Amino acid sequence: MDVTEFEELIDRLGEDLSLWPDDRRLPAEALLARSPAAQALLEEALVLRRALAAPPMRAPAGLADRIVAAAAKMQDDTAEPRTEGETAGS
Template structure:
């Protein structure tokens, strides 16, 4: 088993190796015995799973979280959009040069 395969299995089955399919468990344990990187991957995932398990399940994001993310990603809003509660993209977002691949949409 490679480290990439191990990571994929971690993502699929989680950090509790006893819940993994028996066919992959032996190879996973063999890799863990030899690979510090695989051990670190497992440790990291187990830490995340434990942290998530400690939450009370009532953790709701702030009501304005989406707006804050949008503002951070795309810049400040206009005054009208802020008072209306709508979001606007930066003024140059629709220009051809603002496209992910500038010039791609231009006529040849």
């Protein structure tokens, strides 16, 4: 087994080698024992699985309201006509 085949098997069978059929698992374990590239692929798959299994992150309370208010203020600030040399808030 080479690293490319190992990567394809991770994509198809998942990162838990204990669930792989013996005819795939045994060569994969042998490859892992000698290949840093295969080890890195397996670690990436494990990290991805943990990230996907983690609970979703929530925005802080009121964040959407603060964004809308800031956008409205920016729009108001740019909508005011100014004379030459005048700045916002003057």
